Amino acid sequence: MFFPPIAVIATFLLLRLNVEIVTMLLLIASDFLLLTDVQRELRLIGQKKSISDAPLSDRLTWAVKLIIAVRGIGWEHEPTGSLPPRPTSMTRGQFIVSRVKRLVLSLLLLDVGQMIMRHNPSCLKTARPLAEQGLLSCSYAMFIFVLNGGAIMTIICNLIPSLVLVAAGLSEPSEWPDFIGNWSDAYTIHKFWRLVKPVSGPIFCS
Secondary structure, eight states: OOHHHHHHHHHHHHHHHOOTHHHHHHHHHHIIIIIOOHHHHOOBTTOOSOGGGSOHHHHHHHHHHHHHOTTOTTBTTOOGGGSOOOOTTOOHHHHHHHHHHHHHHHHHHHHHHHHHHHTOGGGSTTSOOGGGSOHHHHHHHHHHHHHHHHHHHHIIIIIHHHHHHHHTTSSOGGGOOOSSOOGGGOSSHHHIIIIISOOOOOSSOO
8 A cells, every 4th residue: 555655756756856766765665565575574683573563663663774774784684695794893982983984084085086076077067978978088987986976875874874873872883894895806797796885784773
């Protein structure tokens, strides 16, 4: 019953506002509402009973964890062989210090990327379509895109949430592996998608 209105709203937003992320949300809703009996098939690690029998407040918290943990971190379906190493040896204080350092570095990278983009002729509104600018220009533009996109995703999806939740005692350092795997493992397309592709962490983990 929830899926038809979600599909209608997503289609309206996609046509009127050209919001590409709506497509991703629609696909996630298709998985959770149409293809999987979520409340009976998916479980957090250590969860003994089906969440369908829990009170409403527990089910809402459970649902938030599921939505945020895009790669299933903290769940029984977690792809353990495809995740970067967990910071299991770090104390809470060490984890916070390390993430603050990475946050500063990511902000600097983002600033550099934005500065390069502002001075790149290929990114101007008056520039020719990128496909017509040659391999060198396309490669350079892709490098800038990866630099900016990687920094933004790392900050928003991993560094800030992990800092807030670990500092608040709502999550453990071991529940937050690196957002992006080691780039030295990206020498094949398969290894890039399995080992290097950005991953998300859990939220409000007990």
